Amino acid sequence: MNYKHLFLLFFTVFLFNSCEDDTDCCPMPEEEAEFESGIFVLNEGNFGSGNASVSFLDNDMQQMQSSIFMNTNETGLGDTAQSIKLYEEFAIIVVNVSNKIEVVDRYTFESRATIDVELMNPRYAEVVNDKIYVSNWGDGMDPDDDFVAVFDLSDFSFIKSISVAEGPEKVLAANGKLFVAHKGGFSFNNIVSVINTESNGVEAEIEVGDLPNSMVIEGNNLWVLAGGKPSYAETETAGKLSNINISNNQVEEEFDFPDSSLHPNNLSLEGSDVYLTIGKTVYNYNMTTMQPASEYKLDEPALLYGFEIHDGRIYVASPNADFTGDGMLYIYNLSNGSLTTQFSVGINPNGIYFND
Amino acid sequence: MNGNLYHLILIFFCACFSMAAQNDSINWLEEVRLSDVKLKQNSEGQFVRELEDSLIQQNEPLLTSLLKFNSPFFFRENGYGMVSSASVRGTSAAQTAVVWNGININSQFTGQTDFNTINTRVFDNISLRPGGGSVVYGSGAIGGTIHLNNDFSFDGELKNAVRTGYGSFETYQAAYNGSFSNEKTSLNIGVSGISSENDYKYQGTDKQNENGDFYNVSLSASLARWLDDTNILKFYSNYYQGGRGFSGTLNLPSNSKYEDRNLRNLLEWKSFFGDFTSSLKLAFLKEEFKYFENRDSENFSFGEAETGIIKYDLGYEFSAGMKLNFIADYNNINGEGSGIENAQRNIGGFSALWNHDLGKLNYELSLRQEITEIYNSPLLFSAGGNYYFSENYLLRINTSRNFRIPTFNDLFWQSGGNKELDPETSLQGEIGNEISFQNFQINLTAYFMDIDNLIRWIPGEDGMWRPVNTSNVHNYGLEVIADWSKNIGENPLRLSGNYAFTKSIDQETGKQLIYTPQHKITFSGAYEINRLVFSIQSIYNGSIYTSSDNNYELNSYKLVNLGAEYAFAKSPETSLRFQIHNIFNEEYQSLPSRIMPGRSFNTLLIINF
Numbered sequence: 021m022n023y024k025h026l027f028l029l030f031f032t033v034f035l036f037n038s039c040e041d042d043t044d045c046c047p048m049p050e051e052e053a054e055f056e057s058g059i060f061v062l063n064e065g066n067f068g069s070g071n072a073s074v075s076f077l078d079n080d081m082q083q084m085q086s087s088i089f090m091n092t093n094e095t096g097l098g099d100t101a102q103s104i105k106l107y108e109e110f111a112i113i114v115v116n117v118s119n120k121i122e123v124v125d126r127y128t129f130e131s132r133a134t135i136d137v138e139l140m141n142p143r144y145a146e147v148v149n150d151k152i153y154v155s156n157w158g159d160g161m162d163p164d165d166d167f168v169a170v171f172d173l174s175d176f177s178f179i180k181s182i183s184v185a186e187g188p189e190k191v192l193a194a195n196g197k198l199f200v201a202h203k204g205g206f207s208f209n210n211i212v213s214v215i216n217t218e219s220n221g222v223e224a225e226i227e228v229g230d231l232p233n234s235m236v237i238e239g240n241n242l243w244v245l246a247g248g249k250p251s252y253a254e255t256e257t258a259g260k261l262s263n264i265n266i267s268n269n270q271v272e273e274e275f276d277f278p279d280s281s282l283h284p285n286n287l288s289l290e291g292s293d294v295y296l297t298i299g300k301t302v303y304n305y306n307m308t309t310m311q312p313a314s315e316y317k318l319d320e321p322a323l324l325y326g327f328e329i330h331d332g333r334i335y336v337a338s339p340n341a342d343f344t345g346d347g348m349l350y351i352y353n354l355s356n357g358s359l360t361t362q363f364s365v366g367i368n369p370n371g372i373y374f375n376d
Numbered sequence: 377m378n379g380n381l382y383h384l385i386l387i388f389f390c391a392c393f394s395m396a397a398q399n400d401s402i403n404w405l406e407e408v409r410l411s412d413v414k415l416k417q418n419s420e421g422q423f424v425r426e427l428e429d430s431l432i433q434q435n436e437p438l439l440t441s442l443l444k445f446n447s448p449f450f451f452r453e454n455g456y457g458m459v460s461s462a463s464v465r466g467t468s469a470a471q472t473a474v475v476w477n478g479i480n481i482n483s484q485f486t487g488q489t490d491f492n493t494i495n496t497r498v499f500d501n502i503s504l505r506p507g508g509g510s511v512v513y514g515s516g517a518i519g520g521t522i523h524l525n526n527d528f529s530f531d532g533e534l535k536n537a538v539r540t541g542y543g544s545f546e547t548y549q550a551a552y553n554g555s556f557s558n559e560k561t562s563l564n565i566g567v568s569g570i571s572s573e574n575d576y577k578y579q580g581t582d583k584q585n586e587n588g589d590f591y592n593v594s595l596s597a598s599l600a601r602w603l604d605d606t607n608i609l610k611f612y613s614n615y616y617q618g619g620r621g622f623s624g625t626l627n628l629p630s631n632s633k634y635e636d637r638n639l640r641n642l643l644e645w646k647s648f649f650g651d652f653t654s655s656l657k658l659a660f661l662k663e664e665f666k667y668f669e670n671r672d673s674e675n676f677s678f679g680e681a682e683t684g685i686i687k688y689d690l691g692y693e694f695s696a697g698m699k700l701n702f703i704a705d706y707n708n709i710n711g712e713g714s715g716i717e718n719a720q721r722n723i724g725g726f727s728a729l730w731n732h733d734l735g736k737l738n739y740e741l742s743l744r745q746e747i748t749e750i751y752n753s754p755l756l757f758s759a760g761g762n763y764y765f766s767e768n769y770l771l772r773i774n775t776s777r778n779f780r781i782p783t784f785n786d787l788f789w790q791s792g793g794n795k796e797l798d799p800e801t802s803l804q805g806e807i808g809n810e811i812s813f814q815n816f817q818i819n820l821t822a823y824f825m826d827i828d829n830l831i832r833w834i835p836g837e838d839g840m841w842r843p844v845n846t847s848n849v850h851n852y853g854l855e856v857i858a859d860w861s862k863n864i865g866e867n868p869l870r871l872s873g874n875y876a877f878t879k880s881i882d883q884e885t886g887k888q889l890i891y892t893p894q895h896k897i898t899f900s901g902a903y904e905i906n907r908l909v910f911s912i913q914s915i916y917n918g919s920i921y922t923s924s925d926n927n928y929e930l931n932s933y934k935l936v937n938l939g940a941e942y943a944f945a946k947s948p949e950t951s952l953r954f955q956i957h958n959i960f961n962e963e964y965q966s967l968p969s970r971i972m973p974g975r976s977f978n979t980l981l982i983i984n985f
Contacts, residue, residue: 066922069968070627099627117628161675250840252791283838299837323835341834344890345923367923 053127055088060111060373061326061337061349063366064101072101072115073366074129077349079376084349084363089113089122092129097122104373105145105152110173111373112145112152121145121154123176126375133176138169141205146191146198147173148217153198155188157205168200170220180220184213194237195266197223201232201244208249212242214269224269229260229276234287234296242266245287245296248280259284259298288329290354295329302334302357316357320350326371329354337369404648408600408608411477411525414512415503420731420740421760421774422509423808423819425857427502433539433982434911434939434953437549437570439494439502443522445898445913445937447504448855448876451491452891453966455623456973457574457590460491464506465823466851466880466892467519468830471780471800475513475523477598477612477642479659482516484681484711484719487783489522493618493636495594497539497551498566500527506855507823508776508804511744511756512703512727515781518802518827526598526612528562529555536985541953543978546573562600569593576973578626579963585971587630587671588623592616606649612642621671625969633671638663651693659685679713681784697733702726711784719788723748738762750787754779754801772808772821777801782843786831792842800845802827818858825851849889853878864903871901887926891967893918895932907943907951912936922968933964941982948985955979 058078065071074097076085089097098118105112111126120136141157150173158165163186170179187205191198198217202209208231214224229246236243242264248257258280263273277284284303288295293313294305300321304314318324318336325347326337334352347369351360407413415424427446435442440460444451452469453460461469470487473480474494482489496502506520513521539551551568571591577584593616600610616638624630639662646655661683668676687705694700704726711719727744739761746753760774782797806823829845836842856875861868876896880889888894895918902911914936922928939955954977961975 066968068625068628069922070625099625159670159673161669162673250791250838252793252840323837340924342832342924343835345925345927367928 055129055375056127057376059335059349060088060104060375061365061369062101062104062113062371062373063347064116064368064370065097065099066344066367067100067117070096070099070118071367072097072099074101074104074113075349075363075365075369077363081351081361084365086366088129089124093124093131101370102142103144103371105147106373106375107147107173111375112147114142114145114154116142121152121171135171135176135178138178138181140165140167142169143189144191146193148193148196148198150174151179151217152176153191153193153215153217155184155191155200157187160206163205163207166205168198168215182215182220182222184215184222185209185211185225188213190233190235192235192237192242193217194242195240197266199235199242199266201228201235203231203233208253210246212244212264226262226264226269226271228262228264228271229274230257233285236287236289237266238289240266241272243287243289243294245284247283247285248277250283251281256280258282261287286324286327288327290329290332297324297327300324318350318352318357320359320362321348326369328372328374330374333360335372337365337372339368339370343368407646407648407653408530409528411527411598411610411612412475412523414478414729415475415505415523415525420738420762421758421772421808422505422507422806423772423810423821423857425504427504429500432496432499432502433537435496436978437495437497437551437568438492439496439522440491442496442502443491443504445900445915446872446874447898448506448857448874448896449504449520450876450878450893450896450917451966453492453972454970455574455585455588456576457492457572457620458588458623458970461488462491462519462522463892464519465825465853465855465876466878466889467825467827468889470516470783471518471802471827473510473513473516473521475510475521476614476640477525478513478657479640479642479661479685480513480516481638481640481661483663484683484709484784485663485665485679485713485716486785487516487780492590493592493616493638494524495568495570495592495616496524497553497568498526498594498596498614499524500564501525506821507774507806508778508802508825509740509742509758509760509774511742511758511776511778512729514723514725514744514746515779515799518778518780518800518804518825526564526566526596528557528564528598528600528610530557530559530562530600532558538983538985539980541978541980543572543955544976545576545973547571547978549980560602562598564596564598566596567594574623576976578971579961579974581626581971583626585623585973587621587632590618590620592618607645607647610642610644610646612640612644614638614640623970626971627969631670631672633668634665635668636663636665653689653691653693655687655689655691657685657687657689659683659687661685677714679711679716679784681709681711681713681719684708697731699729699731701729701731703729711788713784715790716784716788716793717790719784721748721750721787736764746781748781750795751782751798753781753799768812770810770812772810773806774808775803775805777803780831782831786843792833792840794843797831797843798829798845800827800829800831815862816858816860818856821855823851823853823855825849827851848883849880850883851878851880867903867905869901869903871899873897873899882924885924887924888921890921890924893920893932909941911939911941913939917964917966930965930968933962934960935962935964936960948983950984951982953980953982 061075063073073087098115100117102114102116113122123133143155152171154169168182188200189203190201198215200213210230212226216223230249232246234245244262246260248259258277261275284296286297301317303312321338322341328335336350339347349363450463464472474489503523510517510521537553541549549570553566555564574588595615598612622632642659664680666676689703691701707723724747729742742758744756758776779799781799804825808821827849830847854877859872861870880892897916900913919932941953943951
């Protein structure tokens, strides 16, 4: 072995390592709007290890930047990041285990505020009427302490805690109301609760399928996809798609999936097409016939932990199968399901957010 | 089928061999004194390290603390006193069997033993047998076995010892051991307890360990009584009760609590007739735990398992140095708990052991077949031998097939439990060298293990986690265990050390398994000057990967403990010990974000009477 090469090898290894570990060594150029347009990937990290992070992919899809929260703010994001809500100039990052919300500038990622009061097991955030609404499970074992916390967007102060049914998960604003899908937390639930953002009270609870996991708005209609109870439940149930009229909170249509072993997820609207996933297969539904028009299986991801359809592409965030180490972002062509490109991201990526 | 075969052979042997009446009191001695005779008699080809009572008593009463500093095994600890599991030769936590007086006591739910729930002070000796030769102990004996033993003596002596101590983080400990015997009866009693606030500072931060308080109490009694000249009854009982707050991590506060209780009872009737030795064992084990996510609430999840064991062992000695044993056993295990309903399994097992001592060469062959309705069990075997080249050099060779059965959680867990699982199986071989001179002994072992069908919980396409038989791992490495003693003037000096080099490579990725250090070194020494004993214990743990892609790792660490003991009274024999742990105040984590204590102190008063 040539010693010079060995030395070079050591040198590069050392250099590489030191750059990765040392956040001070490569200062970010002071540039305005560094993250002006591109894709954020939220990496939840390992439970209990405080290594959540955000990766950023520029719109030209050339380079993935890792740990942009840490690099910009010189502090870690926290433990088990759950979701991001992009609203106006803000990126509102819900960090589940740390029981906090990091609010950053969505274009520079500089910290604007940290909300760490009146949160317990926070999940998802939404903004309505300049107020931030955050779903919380409370104590996971306690079915009766779940709530939606309300904060003022102008000064991030706490306004109110709204008690809701068990397991509030995804939240969606429409028509000045907040729709909260109750998956059930550690248990199972089957409702969407409607919060009146004027009175900040629950104005309705709408029964949908078991374990509602995704919601989309189309005009005056809220489509709620419920996955159904899994096989280990007492009775396994099929998924269900419900169409809710948001002006009167009534379910107008319901579509049951034919087999109780079918557990759909990731309802998405792209133009006039509806997409959802079952397992690792993506189905394109025709809204009028409710028959799958096309389907393809995504082989590369270990699982669809984060899933988005955007501008003719499918984005999948996938951890490693054992949930350790760096996960992947896979980007597929929506029309034929072929893999366009892929990137290594942070630990256990769970969500993809488009900054445009 | 195999079972029937064994049965036939068993009957054949019983019928055909005359019962030559010939008392062999030398062989009896071990049979009577030891609870786990197989450990002594069936370890050709493998090294057994016995940790004596004195070493046990020198260390903290938690099994992790004892073995961390006195074995090549690696421990994964969630914090001082918290959940702790062992990795022997790079294997997983469930691939090491913990054996209490000859009975495998790994949890039915997790398949492993939490080494911080074993209070060491109630055992007379603890033996370590790295490697797979222990097929007779059944599931989990892939990486090795760890034996907790209570022994008997009939010397008529009356011995009592009381220990009481106090240390940092409000740690209190107390223990009593007594043994009473006459020619016919022997009784040993041990009681030991430890409790700690365990609120140590997280070094390098402004935080401290919260919710890490723990206590445990262990009671042990063992009684042996000769019924007549050739029949002896032995009874062993051990009760353990512990309560712990599970401390959080650096990032994750915790308010949880874990309570566990274990009850173990074993009755053995041993008889000697001619060249036959017969042993009938009845055992009853009970394990239960309650986990409170929030210790202030009444909500908890739980698990309970009861195990009944009948074991019959018939040994026949053909002539001096040739011995055959047949063992038939039946295990009935019932469990229930949160997420687990009516878990039950019945396991029948047949083993045959052949032992042959040819003077310079000893060898041993063993076979074991288990039969159960839930999964297929492979035929386990072990073949090993020793050859004494000279009085200074001994060569050992061993090869074995071992397995680890799926746990109750793997099989019956409501969300994901997989009844289609096969056991993990391993095929392994090792070569050991023992070089010994008067004051010096070194054991050097190289091993290779091919472990198949590793059970791992991974998320399926639907996102649901299920255990599957997935990977194939090759473990290989080197183990060095050395001891040296010398008198400097009148004063004895004893040194010992361990080194383990461990490769544990996932065959699919080519990467080292997570939480498995490549290097571990321990060194300890004691120097006695009259009534004063100085001691040192130290350990080096190499870095471990925390992710399967080996992109993330946890740093290596070094720990040094110092101790001094002074015997200040002869009657009763009384001494006082003072110890400093982690004297260099090393900041270290055994698992990610689980900060371990910095420098701490403890004192112990010991009275023997």
